Every structure is written in C-alpha cells, then in structure tokens.
Amino acid sequence: MKAIILARVSTEDQMTEGHSIPAQLERAREYVRRKGFEIKSEHQFDESSIKDQRTKFELVIDEIKQTTERIALIVETVDRLQRSFKESVLLDTFRKQGKLEIHFIRENLIIHQDSNSSEIQRWDLAVFMAKSYVLQISDNVKRSIEHKLKNGERPGKAPIGYVNTRTEDDKCWIEPHPFKSKVIQRIFEWYATEAFSMDQVSQKVKEDFNLALPKGRIDFILKEPFYCGLNRHKGMLYPHRYQTIISKDLFDKVQAIKAGFHKKPFKYAGLPYLYRGLIRCEKCGCAYTPERKKGKYIYYHCTEYHAKCDTKWLREEEITKQFSDYIDKIHIPDKIVKSISNILKKSHQGKVDYYNDVSTELKGQYDVLQKRIEKMYEDKLDGSITESFYNKKLIEYRSEQSNINTKLKNLQETDSNYYTTAIYLLNLANKAPAIFKRSEPDIKRQLIKIILQNPTVNDVTLNATIRKPFSLWAKGPSRHNWLPREDSNL
Ligand SMILES: [Zn+2]
Incomplete structure (x- = not known):
C-alpha cells in the first residue's frame, strides 16, 4: 500500500x-x-x-x-x-x-x-485528550495565574504595606508590614474624610511618618483593592486569603469619592450570577442575561440585541435543575472505567517509553559535559590550559548543562500533565452528577463548560450537547457531533 x-x-x-x-x-x-x-x-x-x-x-x-x-x-x-x-x-x-x-x-x-466501535472510541478519546492536552500546555502560564487567583493567592509581588514572606512549610505568603500597613490605613482614612486632596495626603504622610510617597503613588494606593481583600487581574476582582488592612466599606467609600460619586461600583468576577455568559437564546442567538427581581429572585432572559424576541424569563433555580438533568445522564459503569483506564495506560505507555528514550539521551549529554568539566579542571591544575580559558569554558559547559536540565524538566511536566488530565476527566465523568449538586458556583460553571457545549434556551427548555467523550457515557439522546468542534472551548 x-x-x-x-x-x-x-x-x-x-x-x-x-x-x-x-x-x-x-x-x-x-x-x-x-x-x-x-x-x-x-x-x-x-x-x-x-x-x-x-x-x-x-x-x-x-x-x-x-x-x-x-x-x-x-x-x-x-x-x-x-x-x-x-x-x-x-x-x-x-x-x-x-x-x-x-x-x-x-x-x-x-x-x-x-x-470496530472500541477502536473508534479510542480515536475519539485520543482526539479529545490531544485537544485538552494542547490547551493545557499553551495555557500553562495563564492557568497558573488564574489558578492562584481562584485559590485566593496573589500571583506577583505584594503591594506596598505588605511583605512577601514564607510560611513554616516554605510556601509563599503575604503579610501586612507592621509599620507600612498602618501608613496605608491612615492614607485611606484621611482621604475618606474628604478633607484632604491627594497632594495633601502625600504631605501628611511625609510629616507624620517621614515617608516620601508622591501624589501618583497615593493615587495608586487608593485604587489598590488588595488592601480590602481583593486581587485585581485584567479588570476583574478575585477575593484573596490574606489579612486585610482596610475594610471593604472604606475602600468603596474612597472609590466613590475619587470618582465623584457617580461611577458604577466594581464588577465582581462571575460571583453573583451563576450562568452569566454561558447561555444563548435558541430563537435569535443573543446571549441570556441575568437580572435580579424583587431583590432576591434571579431571572435569565434574552438580551434581545437583534430584535424583540418575546421569550419567557427563566428562574436561576429552573436552569440549575435542567443543567443538573443533563449532567445526571452521564454515568460510567465501573467495568467501563476499568477498560478506559487500560486504554489510557496503553497509550500512556507509549509516551512513557518515549520519555525514557529522550531523557536517557539528555542525561547522557549532561554526563559528557560533566566529564569534560572534570577533565578540564585537571588540565588547569597541570598548567596545560590557562585560568581564563578554563573559566570561559566552564561557563559555557555549565550553561549547556542548565539548558539540558530545563529540557528534562519540561519533558517531565508535560508528560505527567497528560496523564493527570486523562485520569481527571475520567473521574470527573464518573462523579459529575454528584460534583455538580454539591459544589460551589465556580465549580458548577467549570463543570458545565467541560461537559456541555453550546447551552441554549428555547423558551423554557434548556438544550445542550454533551461533549465527547462524555457523550459516549450519557444515557438517552443528545445532540451528537461526531468529532469535537473546532470552536468549542474545552
Ligand atoms: Zn432571543
């Protein structure tokens, strides 16, 4: 052939x-x-x-x-x-x-x-895995930042008033600076009285604390939500776990004064509305938007950006119930969990072998350099090479060794990520209904995004496609695409 x-x-x-x-x-x-x-x-x-x-x-x-x-x-x-x-x-x-x-x-x-169907299923699964795997690598940095934010950690250096420290078990931590945190409190309090301009606050800081913070710095400090318990990243706010220096009320008050009382308060990252940005209108394609009614009930309805659409409004609880019905369809019998685990192990074995080959090769290269360095050291003692030649070469070899170490590290990370993703997805699918019922809004949203594709509402009925490979284990009919769609955001 x-x-x-x-x-x-x-x-x-x-x-x-x-x-x-x-x-x-x-x-x-x-x-x-x-x-x-x-x-x-x-x-x-x-x-x-x-x-x-x-x-x-x-x-x-x-x-x-x-x-x-x-x-x-x-x-x-x-x-x-x-x-x-x-x-x-x-x-x-x-x-x-x-x-x-x-x-x-x-x-x-x-x-x-x-x-046969089991081979096709293996292919489907591998395509799906490849997609998630790729996203995982390319989003690595972004994800680790997001992960930290969602975990309530701060991805970078702490703002003035705090210090970056380490906990007893050697984890990064952030604590209020005993002196500077007091200064920050004063700055907010003074400004909140509306008796001082930013220039005057700057002056008072100089007089009372002998600290030089120009107006620009004061402005910067007054805008920093970290002090009242929030990380700001790309215009969104995420609650953090560190000790706060000022109250949220004080922070809000200062923002209102700065903005002249007219600007809208901050938007919270996905916090109050569970399904914001997740659902579209089946009739006209517009997004569904949440709205609070009578102070407590949250309703979703078509934004009607294109034209009047006249769809019914849906309670959030009703949408949750319908999402839950979808996710309830997914169940993998233990027997199948086992057989898929085996499939994954098999294709993982290929990757392990490959990893072993490459890492042996890299370790070999590392050792060659190490031997050269040792030999060169003897040559230097003999006087057969000069000190400056030795130093120059040493730097060269060491940097090559460090490159090799980086490559080894990358190899290890990507490889274990792949397997973790696979096992994670499998367990996820198996426990999805239970997880969905129990979990926090944030996890619910994640789960919907992972498992369902293009949720739409037709009047009062929620429709969605269960993504591959989860659809393979779903009971009952679902809109079924043969391969994961290119535009799906897995
Ligand atoms: Zn509509």
Missing part, C-alpha cells in the same frame, strides 16, 4: 527534544518500512508559520481525493494530526469510503473502514 507521511511541529514542541520534523519523519519512515508500505509523499507542517498550514493540509486532502487506490496516512500521534484541523471530518469520510487508513504510530492504533 502507498503511504503519506505527515509530520508536524508546534511552537511548544520547540521546547522539547525529539519532536523535531526530521525526528518524526525518521520514525515514520521506519514504520513504513516495517509495514512494507511504499512512501508516496511526505508533508511537513510547522505551526510557527500559521499562514500556509491550511493550504498544506488541503494539499494532503487533494492528494487522497485524487488517488484511486486505498492509501495509508502515517502520523506519529493523534495530536500530530488533529490538534487544530477542522478537516478531520473529511478524513473520516475517506475512511468510511474505504479509501483511507490512518496509522497513529505511538498510540499503536490503526483506523480504517472496518474499525
């Missing part, structure tokens, strides 16, 4: 050894040899040049279209093929027609016309 090889690198891959295009091509060619296929063409995608990706993939599709015989598409892993291509649906059409087999080398998975 003729084979098309597809190799691909992404921006994150540049960080990891062994992912390079030549390395992928080499392994794919070896695979083709082993299978006794004949290479028809090789395609390379470099994600750092996004421009031509699409057209390149179209070339592959065209090539498959034009061949009359059955063809094998060889890719290293599922995520090489299906990270970002909408066209995977096209590939599946070719497969169903019997025109195409897809070989995933590392997953040891071949998908063809006669693939």
Whole structure:
C-alpha cells in the first residue's frame, strides 16, 4: 500500500527534544518500512508559520481525493494530526469510503473502514485528550495565574504595606508590614474624610511618618483593592486569603469619592450570577442575561440585541435543575472505567517509553559535559590550559548543562500533565452528577463548560450537547457531533 507521511511541529514542541520534523519523519519512515508500505509523499507542517498550514493540509486532502487506490496516512500521534484541523471530518469520510487508513504510530492504533466501535472510541478519546492536552500546555502560564487567583493567592509581588514572606512549610505568603500597613490605613482614612486632596495626603504622610510617597503613588494606593481583600487581574476582582488592612466599606467609600460619586461600583468576577455568559437564546442567538427581581429572585432572559424576541424569563433555580438533568445522564459503569483506564495506560505507555528514550539521551549529554568539566579542571591544575580559558569554558559547559536540565524538566511536566488530565476527566465523568449538586458556583460553571457545549434556551427548555467523550457515557439522546468542534472551548 502507498503511504503519506505527515509530520508536524508546534511552537511548544520547540521546547522539547525529539519532536523535531526530521525526528518524526525518521520514525515514520521506519514504520513504513516495517509495514512494507511504499512512501508516496511526505508533508511537513510547522505551526510557527500559521499562514500556509491550511493550504498544506488541503494539499494532503487533494492528494487522497485524487488517488484511486486505498492509501495509508502515517502520523506519529493523534495530536500530530488533529490538534487544530477542522478537516478531520473529511478524513473520516475517506475512511468510511474505504479509501483511507490512518496509522497513529505511538498510540499503536490503526483506523480504517472496518474499525470496530472500541477502536473508534479510542480515536475519539485520543482526539479529545490531544485537544485538552494542547490547551493545557499553551495555557500553562495563564492557568497558573488564574489558578492562584481562584485559590485566593496573589500571583506577583505584594503591594506596598505588605511583605512577601514564607510560611513554616516554605510556601509563599503575604503579610501586612507592621509599620507600612498602618501608613496605608491612615492614607485611606484621611482621604475618606474628604478633607484632604491627594497632594495633601502625600504631605501628611511625609510629616507624620517621614515617608516620601508622591501624589501618583497615593493615587495608586487608593485604587489598590488588595488592601480590602481583593486581587485585581485584567479588570476583574478575585477575593484573596490574606489579612486585610482596610475594610471593604472604606475602600468603596474612597472609590466613590475619587470618582465623584457617580461611577458604577466594581464588577465582581462571575460571583453573583451563576450562568452569566454561558447561555444563548435558541430563537435569535443573543446571549441570556441575568437580572435580579424583587431583590432576591434571579431571572435569565434574552438580551434581545437583534430584535424583540418575546421569550419567557427563566428562574436561576429552573436552569440549575435542567443543567443538573443533563449532567445526571452521564454515568460510567465501573467495568467501563476499568477498560478506559487500560486504554489510557496503553497509550500512556507509549509516551512513557518515549520519555525514557529522550531523557536517557539528555542525561547522557549532561554526563559528557560533566566529564569534560572534570577533565578540564585537571588540565588547569597541570598548567596545560590557562585560568581564563578554563573559566570561559566552564561557563559555557555549565550553561549547556542548565539548558539540558530545563529540557528534562519540561519533558517531565508535560508528560505527567497528560496523564493527570486523562485520569481527571475520567473521574470527573464518573462523579459529575454528584460534583455538580454539591459544589460551589465556580465549580458548577467549570463543570458545565467541560461537559456541555453550546447551552441554549428555547423558551423554557434548556438544550445542550454533551461533549465527547462524555457523550459516549450519557444515557438517552443528545445532540451528537461526531468529532469535537473546532470552536468549542474545552
Ligand atoms: Zn432571543
């Protein structure tokens, strides 16, 4: 059979050894040899040049279209093929027609016309995992900031009035500075009396505490919500866990004075309204927006931005009940949990082997450098090389060693993340209904986003698609897409 090889690198891959295009091509060619296929063409995608990706993939599709015989598409892993291509649906059409087999080398998975449902399910699962995995890497930094914020921690340095310290078990912590926190309190109190301008506050700080804080700094301090218990990040506020210096009332009062009493109070990040931004109107496509009625009931209704829509208003409790009904559909029998765990283990094993290969290689390189350094030290003692040459080389070798360590660390992290995600999702699916009922609004929102796609309301009925792979384990009918949609935000 003729084979098309597809190799691909992404921006994150540049960080990891062994992912390079030549390395992928080499392994794919070896695979083709082993299978006794004949290479028809090789395609390379470099994600750092996004421009031509699409057209390149179209070339592959065209090539498959034009061949009359059955063809094998060889890719290293599922995520090489299906990270970002909408066209995977096209590939599946070719497969169903019997025109195409897809070989995933590392997953040891071949998908063809006669693939049974468990193989297809493995593919689905792998595509899903690849997507979540990729998001996980690319959002790493963003996530760790968000994670900290949601945990009530501060991602960066503490503002003036606080000090960054460490707890007994060596965790980062933030405490009020014994002296400066008092100054901050005074600044807020003085300004709140409305008797002092910011300039005058600055002067008083100088007189009373002998601290030089110019007007600009005072302004900055008066706007900092951290003092009353909130982290500000990208215009949103997140409650933090550290000791506050001033009360929320005092902070609000100061904001009102600064704004001349007219501006709106701060918006709270997703706090009061559970389903804000999650639901759309099925009739007209507009967002559903929450509104409080008679002080306590929260209703959701169509924003009617396009035109008058005349849909009913829905109580938040009613929406919760309907969401809950959806999530209740998901149940994975223990037997299936076991079998999926095995599938995951199997494809994980491939990654572990690969990790071992690469890390052995890197450790080898590290040791070579170490030997060179030791040898060089002896040469220096012998007097066969000069001190300055030794120093120059030492810096060079040490920096190479530190690069290798970084690579090793990256390798470890991405790999364990992958597995954690898989197991996490599996457990999540299994316990979703219970988690949904118990948990805080924030977790509820997360769970809905992970499990359901495009929730819409048609008058009084909530409709949503249960995402793959959760839909595989859902009882009863659901709007069912064959592959995860490109625009879905998993
Ligand atoms: Zn509407």
